[in-house]
Amino acid sequence: MLDLRKIRENPDLFREKLAHRHGGDEQAIGQILALDEDIRKLKQHGESLKSERNKVSKEVGAIKARGGDATEIMARMKTVGEEIAQIDRDLATKDAAITDILLRTPNVNHDSVPVGASAADNRVERVVGEPKKFDFKPKPHWEIGAQLGMLDFDAATKISGSGFIVFKGAGARLERALLNYLLDLHTTQHGYTEVSPPFLVRSECIQGCTSLAKFSEDLYRVEKQPALWLIPTAEVPVTNLHREEIVEAAKLPIRYAAYTPCFRREAGSAGKDTRGMIRVHQFDKVELVQIVKPEDSYAALEALVGHAEQVLKNLGIHYRVVSLCTGDIGFGAAKCYDIEVWAPGVGAWLEVSSCSNFEDFQARRMNLRFKNAEGKNIFCHTLNGSGTALPRLFIALLETFQQADGHINVPEALRPYLGGAGQI
Numbered sequence: 001m002l003d004l005r006k007i008r009e010n011p012d013l014f015r016e017k018l019a020h021r022h023g024g025d026e027q028a029i030g031q032i033l034a035l036d037e038d039i040r041k042l043k044q045h046g047e048s049l050k051s052e053r054n055k056v057s058k059e060v061g062a063i064k065a066r067g068g069d070a071t072e073i074m075a076r077m078k079t080v081g082e083e084i085a086q087i088d089r090d091l092a093t094k095d096a097a098i099t100d101i102l103l104r105t106p107n108v109n110h111d112s113v114p115v116g117a118s119a120a121d122n123r124v125e126r127v128v129g130e131p132k133k134f135d136f137k138p139k140p141h142w143e144i145g146a147q148l149g150m151l152d153f154d155a156a157t158k159i160s161g162s163g164f165i166v167f168k169g170a171g172a173r174l175e176r177a178l179l180n181y182l183l184d185l186h187t188t189q190h191g192y193t194e195v196s197p198p199f200l201v202r203s204e205c206i207q208g209c210t211s212l213a214k215f216s217e218d219l220y221r222v223e224k225q226p227a228l229w230l231i232p233t234a235e236v237p238v239t240n241l242h243r244e245e246i247v248e249a250a251k252l253p254i255r256y257a258a259y260t261p262c263f264r265r266e267a268g269s270a271g272k273d274t275r276g277m278i279r280v281h282q283f284d285k286v287e288l289v290q291i292v293k294p295e296d297s298y299a300a301l302e303a304l305v306g307h308a309e310q311v312l313k314n315l316g317i318h319y320r321v322v323s324l325c326t327g328d329i330g331f332g333a334a335k336c337y338d339i340e341v342w343a344p345g346v347g348a349w350l351e352v353s354s355c356s357n358f359e360d361f362q363a364r365r366m367n368l369r370f371k372n373a374e375g376k377n378i379f380c381h382t383l384n385g386s387g388t389a390l391p392r393l394f395i396a397l398l399e400t401f402q403q404a405d406g407h408i409n410v411p412e413a414l415r416p417y418l419g420g421a422g423q424i
Helices: 004-009 011-020 027-065 071-104 141-147 152-158 170-190 203-209 212-218 235-242 293-316 361-366 390-400 412-418
Strands: 124-126 194-195 199-201 218-225 229-230 254-263 282-292 319-323 335-343 348-357 370-371 376-377 380-387
Touching: 011 027, 027 071, 027 152, 071 212, 071 254, 124 293, 141 390, 170 194, 170 254, 170 282, 170 293, 170 380, 170 390, 170 412, 199 203, 199 235, 203 212, 203 235, 203 361, 212 361, 212 412, 218 254, 235 254, 235 361, 235 380, 282 293, 282 390, 293 319, 293 335, 293 348, 293 390, 293 412, 335 390, 361 380
Parallel strands: 194 254
Antiparallel strands: 124 319, 199 229, 218 229, 254 282, 282 380, 319 335, 335 348, 348 380, 370 376
């Protein structure tokens, strides 16, 4: 959620940034400021009336003590009391209205984010490795998986509908191996604490990370009262572990790694990436979450990207790092890098990780703070990134390391998790 004080101080800056932002509406700033002015005037008037009422109450007491008649004064104070009650009702209405606008308004971008209208304007920061060269035409993962008995899309469609996967045999074992490899890497080498959170969360936890009003159609709701949602990513339960807390400064930075399945309706994605497992409704992912002091968050973002990159370097997968432009960046991020792997079978770059710094946007929604050296409560900065998502990493492995005889060579880093096997 945006800082209302900063909006008051520099509204034109927020209008300018939201004008370039995906989902942004610069007119929201005018609405916020108008409501804010109304609220401050109502509060001032209400406090003035309450002060008058308190003063007159003492006078009424003195009049009655002298045996005088305070009927007229009391009647006037009844009217004042009714006006105060109406002001309180108006304040509640306007507070709800300004909160609703703030909850629906995306974050503003960091100055280093490239300005652009769509993914076509994203900036490639670096490309690592070279695309694999084949002396045969590389196959897409759905053909490889079917031939090796690793993937069964027909069975998944039969039991759940389109957009789901059944991993079988070596496929199921490879998926499990990847999850264990990712968790071990991040917890033993990158300093993350492993957590295993619930896969169902309350509405306020969704709202703490994003806009429930804007994105509810992409989520699976499983209970009405109280509402419970299947998580779209481990970011939601893990970041909310410290909601409504004042964290000890000495405990920062906090780093968590979590494996969870992720559930997404992919509303509005009909017809996109329908073959194979590029876009599915349920997938596994290892998520990395950091909670840090504001002055450390951009260094933490670069480190976070490096942690996700290390996964791909260890596996020998060709990838690139991309800075998302203002027209493509997610709702809550102030800055975001996507890491994309090259999938030679489908001939495309596939995102396996998005690493974002939300600054204090999420922390304000969650009321997550720490006490600084001066004893002042300050909103933390939160970051997260996929470390990494499984389906597209799985795709890159199958398509990059496929052999002419149909088998898959196993990268050295994964062999301990597959009983030392060098080939599938």
